[in-house]
Amino acid sequence: MSAIGLNDILLLSGLLFIIGIYGFLTRRNLITMLMSIELILNSVNLNFVAFNKYLHPNNLDGLFFTLFIITIAAAEAAVAIAIIINLYRQTKSVDVNDGNSMHY
Amino acid sequence: METKIIFYIVSLVILGAALFSVITSKVLHAAVFLLFSLLGIAGIYFMLDYEFIAAVQISVYVGGIVVLVIFSVFLTQEAGEHMQLPKIGRALATAGILGITGWYLIQTIAGFSFKHSAEIAIAPTMKTIGSQLLDTNKFGFIIPFEGVSFLLLAALIGCIVIALKPTKKI
Numbered sequence: 001m002s003a004i005g006l007n008d009i010l011l012l013s014g015l016l017f018i019i020g021i022y023g024f025l026t027r028r029n030l031i032t033m034l035m036s037i038e039l040i041l042n043s044v045n046l047n048f049v050a051f052n053k054y055l056h057p058n059n060l061d062g063l064f065f066t067l068f069i070i071t072i073a074a075a076e077a078a079v080a081i082a083i084i085i086n087l088y089r090q091t092k093s094v095d096v097n098d099g100n101s102m103h104y
Numbered sequence: 105m106e107t108k109i110i111f112y113i114v115s116l117v118i119l120g121a122a123l124f125s126v127i128t129s130k131v132l133h134a135a136v137f138l139l140f141s142l143l144g145i146a147g148i149y150f151m152l153d154y155e156f157i158a159a160v161q162i163s164v165y166v167g168g169i170v171v172l173v174i175f176s177v178f179l180t181q182e183a184g185e186h187m188q189l190p191k192i193g194r195a196l197a198t199a200g201i202l203g204i205t206g207w208y209l210i211q212t213i214a215g216f217s218f219k220h221s222a223e224i225a226i227a228p229t230m231k232t233i234g235s236q237l238l239d240t241n242k243f244g245f246i247i248p249f250e251g252v253s254f255l256l257l258a259a260l261i262g263c264i265v266i267a268l269k270p271t272k273k274i
Contacts, residue, residue, distance in 0.1 A: 004111050004151065006220070010213045012115045012148070016122055016141075018206045023126035025198045026190040031131060031176055035138050038169060039122050042145050045161075053152055055218065057225035060236060064245050066157055067237075070164050071252050075259035077169045081176045082267040088180045089269075 009050040016043035030084050030094045034077060041073045111151060118144035129186045131177045139170045154228055 016039060023036030045066045052062025084094055091098045118141050125137035142165045149158035189195075226232060237245050 003107060006218050007213055007216070008108075008111065008115075009148070009152075011210060012118065014209045014213060015119055015206065018202050018209070019119065019122045019126055022198055022202050026195050027126075028190065029131065029187050031173060031180070032126075032134050032187070035125060035134060035173060038138065038165070039125070039141065042142065042165075045157075046145060046148065049149060049152060049154055049157060053154070055221050056223075057221055058223040059243065060226060060228055060232065063154065063157060063228055063233065064237065064248075067160065068248060068252055070160055072255065074164050074168055075256055077172060078263050079259050079266070081172055082263040084176060085179055085267050094180050 006050055006054040009046060013043040013046040013050070016040075016046070028096055030087070030096060030099075031081075033096070034080050034084075038073065038077070041069060045069055107151065111148070114144050114147045114151070117141075118148070129189050131181065131187060132174070135170060135174050135177060138173070139166060142166050142170065156228060156230060156233055 020036045020039035020043065023039065024033055027033050027036060048062040048066045048069070052060065056062070087099050088094055090101065121137045121141040121144065125134045125141060128134050128137065142161065146158045146161040146166070149155075149161060236243065237249055240246050
């Protein structure tokens with residue numbers, strides 16, 4: 001057993017997912033919360049590629065899922081950063097607790 | 105054996121950089137640690153022989169998203185400023201719950217044996233990926249491809265409209 005197995009990659013992506021969730025739940029700064037979301041999406045991508053390689057090597061569906069996830073993550077990050085910059089102009093802060101202007 | 109040792113070193117780099125990115129108190133340090141974590145994941149893709157995904161990972165995440173994050177850090181706050189760290193009770197409670205979840209996850213994955221497929225593998229070369237991505241037959245991905253292109257156009261226009269400086273006269 002010298003090559004990398006599926007279980008190794010699943011362990012890596014599971015731990016990465018846990019770290020991302022920890023960051024998302026404890027951070028109160030919008031930019032660092034966005035970074036935690038990127039970590040979570042990366043662990044999901046790793047899972048898709050590993051399952052494609054080891055369990056279904058005769059088609060490439062996992063690879064295409066990964067491609068589309070990367071594209072949509074880029075669009076999501078751009079829109080989120082535009083919203084954060086707009087929020088910063090109004091409240092002079094990027095803390096989640098300060099973004100309450102839609103609160104009645 | 106060497107492959108496995110390299111894999112463990114790279115995964116140690118990924119997990120360590122991700123952990124520091126999540127617990128550090130400076131935003132710019134968090135962004136740089138995130139960069140190393142994403143580069144390590146591109147290395148894992150290279151080790152799995154998915155070169156195209158690795159190239160996309162480097163060009164989109166490392167070259168695009170991290171640069172965007174660093175620019176937004178410069179626009180919204182002082183680069184050396186310390187963030188407020190989470191309250192110790194909240195951090196401990198989250199870490200405890202996620203630790204239990206992670207322990208259960210490790211036990212489950214380590215004790216499960218997957219049946220590896222014996223089918224003939226398709227090599228994920230650029231030619232196969234390109235022709236299947238633009239294929240209109242049963243296993244083609246032309247409709248999601250067009251949908252994603254439309255989504256990117258909408259995101260482009262939406263970003264400009266949202267981040268535009270509002271004029272005084274309306």
